[in-house]
Amino acid sequence: MNRRPKILIVDDRPENLVALETVLRDLDVELVKAYSGNEALRATLHHDFALALLDIQMPEMDGYELAGILREEEKTAKLPFIFISAVYTDNLNIFKGYERGAFSFITKPFQPEILINKVKFFINIHKQEAALSDLNEELKQKNEDLEQSNNDLEAFTYSVSHDLRAPLRAVHSYAMIMREDHEKELNAECLRLLGNITRNAERMARLIESLLEFSRLGKLGITAGIVDVNILIQEALEDINATVQKVPEFRIQKDMPRAVGDRDLLKQVFVNLLSNAVKYSGKKEAPVVEVGARLDGSEVIYHVRDNGSGFDMQYMNKLFGVFSRLHRDTEYEGIGIGLAIVQRIVTRSGGRVWAEGALDQGATFYIALPAAGV
Amino acid sequence: MQRVEVLLVEDNEHDAELTIRALKKNNLANGLMHLKDGGEALDFIFGQGMFEGRSVESKPRVIVLDINMPRVSGLEVLQRLKADERTCNIPVVVLTSTKDDPIMKHCYELGVNSYVVKPVAFDAFFKEISALGFFWMIVNQVE
Structure with missing residues (x-):
C-alpha cells in the first residue's frame, strides 16, 4: 500500500x-x-x-x-x-x-540536515511498521481463507463419501443377487466377472471408508497430554498380533521417553506404523521390527524400523500422500491411507514425520514429537 | 384394502428394491407399502393430499424411514410423527448410511425407536434388515 x-x-x-x-x-x-x-x-x-x-x-x-x-x-x-x-x-x-x-x-x-535525518529515521521506522502491519493483515486474511477452504473440503469429503455409498451398494448388491438367483444359469466366465465386480465394489467401499476416516480426523479435537509411548506400543502390538499370521521378531527399546500428544491419536499412529512394518517385512525369512526413541532437544524422536521390502528414496514424498502407494495391490494389500493418517496426526500434534529406506533393505519411519517434561 | 403393516419410505429405487427383497426374505413384507418421499409419507399417515380421506387411526405397525430424501426429509417426517399424539406411538426405524452420521443424534432426540445402517456390502445389508425381524417381534408382542 x-x-x-x-x-x-x-x-x-x-x-x-x-x-x-x-x-x-x-x-x-x-x-x-x-x-x-x-x-x-x-x-x-x-x-x-x-x-x-x-x-x-x-x-x-x-x-x-x-x-x-x-x-x-x-x-x-x-x-x-x-x-x-x-x-x-x-x-x-x-x-x-x-x-x-x-x-x-x-x-x-x-541544521536542516540534522532535522531531515531525524525525520527520515522516524519515517522509515513508521514505513516498516506499516508494511509489517499490512503483511500481518494479509497473513490473517490468508489464514481465514485457508481455514474456510479447509472446512469446505471437509464438508465436501464427508458428503461425497456418503453419497458414493448408495450407487456402490446397488452395484454390489445386484451382483450378489444375480449370483444368488441365477448361479445355475451362469457359466464359469460370468461368475468370474461377477466376482470381479463384487471385489471391486468392496475395495471402493474400503476406499470410501478410509476417506471418511481421514476426513473425520480433520474434525477431531486434539486433547494433548503426557503420553507413555511404551504402553501405547504394547497395546498396539496386542492389536496387531491378533490380526497377522506371521508375527515378526519385535525388538522394542525399554523406557522410551514420553511425548506430549493425544493418546488415542498417537496410538493410531503407532498401530499404523507397526502394521506397515509387519506387512512389508512379512515376506522375509526372518522379519524383524524394531522400535526405539531418543531425546533431541525439546523433541523426542521415535523410529519404527523393519528389514522388509523398503522403498526407493526418490519416492519418499509419495509415501505420505492419500491413496498414494509404492506397491501394487497384488504385491502388498492396502489402499494407501495409513501413512497419510500418520502424517496428519503427527503434524496436527506439532510434530514431524520422515522416512529412510532403500529397495529391499528395509525402511525406517521417524516421528518427532514434543517431549514431555523438557 | 389390506391393512398396511410396514410403511417403507425410501426415495432411492435401488435401495428400496434391496430393502424390500431383504424384508421379504425375512418374512417382514406382509402388507408392505412403499412411498417415495417424505411428503407422500405425511400425506399417507395423516390422510391428506393424495391420501385424502384415509383415516389417521389406521396406523402402520412400523415405519421404515430413509433419512436423506429430497424435499421433505426423513428427519422432518420423524419430527411431525413424534409431535402428533395420534401418531407418536408408531414405531419408527430409520435407515442411515453410517451410525455416526451427525443426523442420528437428532433422530434420537426426536424419539426414533431403532435404526438400520445401510452398508455397502449386500450380505451385511441383509443382516441389518433381518435384525429388524427381532424388533418386529417385540413390536407385535407389545400390541
Whole structure:
C-alpha cells in the first residue's frame, strides 16, 4: 500500500512552521500544520500521523503538555515526537507518558540536515511498521481463507463419501443377487466377472471408508497430554498380533521417553506404523521390527524400523500422500491411507514425520514429537 | 384394502428394491407399502393430499424411514410423527448410511425407536434388515 506518511508540525509562530515546511519539502511526506496544542489535538482526530514535530515554548499548552496528552490517547499513544527547543535539555522524562513511545530533541537554531535525518529515521521506522502491519493483515486474511477452504473440503469429503455409498451398494448388491438367483444359469466366465465386480465394489467401499476416516480426523479435537509411548506400543502390538499370521521378531527399546500428544491419536499412529512394518517385512525369512526413541532437544524422536521390502528414496514424498502407494495391490494389500493418517496426526500434534529406506533393505519411519517434561 | 403393516419410505429405487427383497426374505413384507418421499409419507399417515380421506387411526405397525430424501426429509417426517399424539406411538426405524452420521443424534432426540445402517456390502445389508425381524417381534408382542 502506498501512503504518504503524515507529519504533524506544531508551532505557535507561523514563520517557524514555514521554516519547517521549507526544510522538509523534499521528503515524500504530507505535512499538517497546527498553531497551538488544541489545534494539534483536533488534527489527530482526523489524521493518522507517523511523526509529530512539537515546539516546546508555546502559550496555553506547551509541547510537553501536548505530548503528555497525546500519550494518553489510544490513537496517538505510540506517536513518536521530535521536540524543537530553544534550550538543550537532557531531562528526558520531562513529559507524562514519555516511556510509551520514541522521541527525540533538536535545539534551535537547527541544521536542516540534522532535522531531515531525524525525520527520515522516524519515517522509515513508521514505513516498516506499516508494511509489517499490512503483511500481518494479509497473513490473517490468508489464514481465514485457508481455514474456510479447509472446512469446505471437509464438508465436501464427508458428503461425497456418503453419497458414493448408495450407487456402490446397488452395484454390489445386484451382483450378489444375480449370483444368488441365477448361479445355475451362469457359466464359469460370468461368475468370474461377477466376482470381479463384487471385489471391486468392496475395495471402493474400503476406499470410501478410509476417506471418511481421514476426513473425520480433520474434525477431531486434539486433547494433548503426557503420553507413555511404551504402553501405547504394547497395546498396539496386542492389536496387531491378533490380526497377522506371521508375527515378526519385535525388538522394542525399554523406557522410551514420553511425548506430549493425544493418546488415542498417537496410538493410531503407532498401530499404523507397526502394521506397515509387519506387512512389508512379512515376506522375509526372518522379519524383524524394531522400535526405539531418543531425546533431541525439546523433541523426542521415535523410529519404527523393519528389514522388509523398503522403498526407493526418490519416492519418499509419495509415501505420505492419500491413496498414494509404492506397491501394487497384488504385491502388498492396502489402499494407501495409513501413512497419510500418520502424517496428519503427527503434524496436527506439532510434530514431524520422515522416512529412510532403500529397495529391499528395509525402511525406517521417524516421528518427532514434543517431549514431555523438557 | 389390506391393512398396511410396514410403511417403507425410501426415495432411492435401488435401495428400496434391496430393502424390500431383504424384508421379504425375512418374512417382514406382509402388507408392505412403499412411498417415495417424505411428503407422500405425511400425506399417507395423516390422510391428506393424495391420501385424502384415509383415516389417521389406521396406523402402520412400523415405519421404515430413509433419512436423506429430497424435499421433505426423513428427519422432518420423524419430527411431525413424534409431535402428533395420534401418531407418536408408531414405531419408527430409520435407515442411515453410517451410525455416526451427525443426523442420528437428532433422530434420537426426536424419539426414533431403532435404526438400520445401510452398508455397502449386500450380505451385511441383509443382516441389518433381518435384525429388524427381532424388533418386529417385540413390536407385535407389545400390541
